[in-house]
Amino acid sequence: MPNIVVLVKQVPDTYSERKLSDTDHTLDRDSADAVLDEINERAIEEALQIKEAHDGEVTVLSVGPDRATDAIRKALSMGADKAVHVVDDALHGSDILQTAKVLAAAIGTVEDVDLVIAGNESSDGSGGAVPAILAELLGYPQLTHVREVTVDGSTVKVTRETEEGLTHLEASLPAVISVGEKINEPRYPSFKGIMAAKKKPVETLDVSDLGVDAGDVGLANAWSTVVEAAPKPPREAGQRVEDDGDGGSRIAEYLVGQKLI
């Protein structure tokens, strides 16, 4: 009966323009639509599949501003049982390490956790590091970037997929898993699921509830600071020609002209 915590993050929709704020170089969350990160839907799906096979309970955890409730509701409507939402103005501008510490403290509030399931990389920060850092902080094995998971008693076996190829891993529970894009196809919330989600419990916590010092989080206390940020001038379209049967040769001439071949 694994108790599973799924980490979900609300991110700016990648289809809309993403910007850094002019004042403090943090993510300008108002400039873009916010959505549940697609990779997190896959994390939820995997948690639900494990639950369906072995029973247990799925808790959704998100650290983020008020409006992250939308992402949490979506996770609940897919079938997660309950949620923890850490929201605190003091968190604004927190870096990866600070966020991971808050997540670790929040995971500590959930009883008897067997599995923490996250996305492998968020589409806004793209740190690709939070799950590994959580494993470090929690003292759990990390089984990250996986495309296949099997839980068998207190053992978890996965296939990890990276630029190196496939790696087969095995560890004991409790453990941290991060899922890759090819692991599953997330289900759509059903109408029933959407209605049920409205009644599911969402616990809201601030940093003091977690025993985290507000002086350790947020932009002013981050381990790293942005000293400068500038939008890169957009790329300009170059030449475009119609293929008149000589398109390949014309590219070759262009490449020769650019000394690329």
Added chain:
Amino acid sequence: MAEVLVLVDHVDGEVKKVTNELLTAGRALGEPSAVVVGAPGDAAKLRESLAAYGAAKVYVAESDDAAGYLVTPKVDVLAALVATTSPAAVLVAASTEGKEVSGRLAARIGGALLVDAIDVDGGDGITVTQSVFGGAFVVKAKAAKGLPVISVRPGGLEAQAAQGAATEEAVEVPAVDPAKSAKITGREPIVGGDRPELTEASVVVSGGRGVGSAESFEVVEKLADVLGAAVGASRAAVDSGYYPAQFQVGQTGKTVSPQLYIALGISGAIQHRAGMQTSKTIIAVNKDAEAPIFEIADYGVVGDLFKVAPQLTEEVAKRKG
């Protein structure tokens, strides 16, 4: 000069190109010491190449466990070396594994994590340059407190050779706690044949849904092979089963920044562009004149990729003689 620890990225007894880039970056910050974590015998095969890119020292941390568990042995070795050498910075490749190693290391030693740098600058405190949102923003960042632990994007900066002494020094691999680590029970490395790795290649030829089938990806591969290029694919091509997932370019795939990127039958969705728009030169072939890929292409041909690509392959082959 301050010591800078560089975690060596290696596979099959050879350093990856990014290791040379890391050593080059290390020289901008101080004196680079290469750290080899691997199976017994690995370091001996790498030493010469590490010397050629300026490694003053080579710390050799070898054991069966070092190669038998995921990520944690590397973090353990680096943390121990940070304690004994008090380096100015630690540099790790911003590969999938390197991002994890650097994140855990920073958490463990109370260091400042600076991710995915495309350049590093010594001078008055260490500053890194990062390219975010798929290259839409360029950011400079610094450590506010703690030791800078920096991951450096493969291909982000150019490697420059420089002779180093590469004096070897054996260090112990701390014992692995199996309750806190994942054991590696098998590996299936990518059999890329003779093609360069996607993130390291100076030329990438990618195919999209327009290629139409797994069999017709041969058209993409043939062009890649005459150019000595890596093959990439859009997510639509991967999801349609035309090409394996590890070759996906884009926001949720690999970020590439080659000298030359050729997109065949790719529409150029924002998520694809996020992974390739920092390429130096972009060529696109698409039969739809309105395809957004043309907005960022230096040279675009509106036409059928099955006519244009083979002709280009032939022309390139001819010129090579």
